[in-house]
Amino acid sequence: NAGVTQTPKFQVLKTGQSMTLQCAQDMNHNSMYWYRQDPGMGLRLIYYSASEGTTDKGEVPNGYNVSRLNKREFSLRLESAAPSQTSVYFCASMLDRGIGELFFGEGSRLTVL
């Protein structure tokens, strides 16, 4: 049972480069989320998708775009990476009636030089 799978696990970029973080869940969850984790700041919501075909901004959306490709997949794109986007990114999903129970991937560590 894979749960939530994120790729890549590690990535180093130069300022201005673009990249896409991929996320897929096999639990048939409707809601999916992208968070970033920074030391001393906890987890901050970047974007979320309450259902296939919908996406909404979270707390820190600037510099990011998302695509809910289908029910399983939710990708996060950095169009022009900046050093401030150096972080650990987590994808998560939630069952409709599983109030607050997020299932997380193992994270993607991104460094922007």
Next chain:
Amino acid sequence: AQSVTQLDSQVPVFEEAPVELRCNYSSSVSVYLFWYVQYPNQGLQLLLKYLSGSTLVKGINGFEAEFNKSQTSFHLRKPSVHISDTAEYFCAVSNTGGGNKLTFGTGTQLKVEL
């Protein structure tokens, strides 16, 4: 909007000692409350949650938390910790109208020592 405050960034404790990790929240509406745990190099997993009913909730690995509405707190406790409890713990809140959108605190690193 809601917010969560975890005042203790690090809590060192000896094995078999009790521990309390503090969490206070702010919200103008009714809330759901959660504790998540993150082991090194892993994603977060749900430890316990308060939705309604009894204010004392029990979670996995012997942890429990008590919802105190008057003090807007949801402190996490364990009577006797183990080395394997070393991890980062996050308190989170959502309002009852939007239970699928959580706001997390900054986390408390629990370090259990021999």
